[in-house]
Amino acid sequence: MENQPIPYYDNLPDFLKAVKSIDSTNRCFGIFPFEQFGAPGELIPPFRSSTYVAALVTEGSGTIHLDGVPYDVKPGTLYGLRPWTVRSIHKQDQWHGYVLMFTSEFVTKRSVLANPMHEYPFYRKGAQPLIHITPAEVVELHSQFELIDKEFGNQNRSKADRLDLTYHLLQALMIKSRQIYRQTLSAIEYSQPVSLVERFQSLLQMYYLPDPGQETPVLLTVHEAADRLHIHPHYLSDILKKYTGKTALQHIRERTAFEAQNLIRNTDLTVAEIGYRLRFEDPSNFTKFFKSVMGMTPRAYREQQYALAA
16 A cells, blocks of 8 residues: 555546556547446546546446545436546446546637636536436437547547547537536526535635645635635635535535545555644544544544455
C-alpha cells in the first residue's frame, strides 16, 4: 500500500496510461468503444481526473460510485461526470457503447461563452449524473457517438479540422443529451440559490485536492466557506438546508469523513498523518471527529477494512 491518497490525473494521457495502459497524444479529448475500454468483471478503484465524461452504455450492467454514492448501470444508461469527482467502476459483465472524455480547455478555447459547460444541466454540481433512457433515444445518441468517433479518427482531414469538427459534433451530442435529460427528469431551470449550492459543493470538492502552494492549510469551517463565497454563514446554511436537506456543517463533516475513509482504506498513513493531511491540528481531535461520524475510531475502522479484505 502506498502513502498516497486517491490518485488524481490532471491530463488525459496520464489517466489513460495509468488506468487503461492506453497511449494517447491528445491531452484534451478521447473517445473509446466500451468493448475496447475494459473487460467483463473489471473493477477500477477510486480516482480523480480533470476530464469531463460523457458515456452511453447500450449493453451491460454494473455500478459506478461517485463521491461515495453508488449508481446502477444497465442497458440504456447515459451518464455525464464532472472533473475531479471521485469515481470508481465495477463492471459485472461486458459493457457496450461509448465513453468520451474531454477537458474544459477543449471546449472553452472553441466556445464564445464564458462558461460553456454551465449550459448542460448534467454537468452542474449536485445534478443527477446518470439517467436511463428509451431504446429510441439510445439509437439516436449511439449514432452521434459513432459519428464523433469516426471523425475524430479521420486521417483524411488535418488535425485542426478534425478537432474543430469533433468539437461541433460534441456540442450536438450535448444538446441532444440535454433535451433527453430534461425530459427524463423534468428538470427545472436553475435559480440563483441552486447556483450557490453548486458553488459551495464545488468549493468543498476542490478543498481536498492536494495544493502544494497552500502554506498554512486550515480545517474548512462554515464561516470560511461563507467568506470564500462572499455570503453570510447563516444564509449559506439556510439555502443548503432548503435545497439539499443538510446544513453547511453537515456537508463539511460528511465530506471530511469521506476523505478520511478513503485515506484509511487506500494508504498506510498513520492516523496522525491522516489527521494532519485533513488539516486537524491535533490527532486526538481527528479521532474524536471520526468516531462521532462513523461510530468507531480510525484505527478500528482500518482493522475492520483489513478483516473484510482478508
